[in-house]
Amino acid sequence: DAKTTQPPSMDCAEGRAANLPCNHSTISGNEYVYWYRQIHSQGPQYIIHGLKNNETNEMASLIITEDRKSSTLILPHATLRDTAVYYCIVRVVDFGNEKLTFGTGTRLTIIP
């Protein structure tokens, strides 16, 4: 799986959009971009995933650049409950490969 690079920490004001960047310059054509988050000492929570098109769900939006070498997770209206470590993961989606390779993630702090 391709390696990802994320900033170690970010702050965002409550109510504003939180934009979390991720670099995955060695991504292959069959690799998806996934985002998970982990609130202190809980199990990671799935947020969103995409291959090459931008994606949106009830939690967030995922913007993938045209060359697929980077992406941005957008939390449109951050709340205090969004304070967590956010992981950007690249994974080959293949029957038989469920492995997620977590990096160090971005610690996002929402400021009241």
Place this chain on the structure above:
Amino acid sequence: KAGVTQTPRYLIKTRGQQVTLSCSPISGHRSVSWYQQTPGQGLQFLFEYFSETQRNKGNFPGRFSGRQFSNSRSEMNVSTLELGDSALYLCASSLTGGPGEQFFGPGTRLTVL
């Protein structure tokens, strides 16, 4: 529907002992993966089971083993515990076979004294 459950939630053991942790996946999910999380190494993949067979394995010593039962419930076992095995052990379940999400349980916090 019920989420992934893990038992026990907390466990204290001493060096040299062995421990068994249990994970019940979401109903209908056939894949169960195990992860170890420590402050120094972060989240690391241990292994994955599908239809009672280990399908993928991470870079952990043979002291770490697992199994899956016909109802997809899974157990992991750590023998001859070391202080460094103190960690949060997480399991995740998925339907497998596609780009879907994995659902994580709350984890078992293991402390080795």
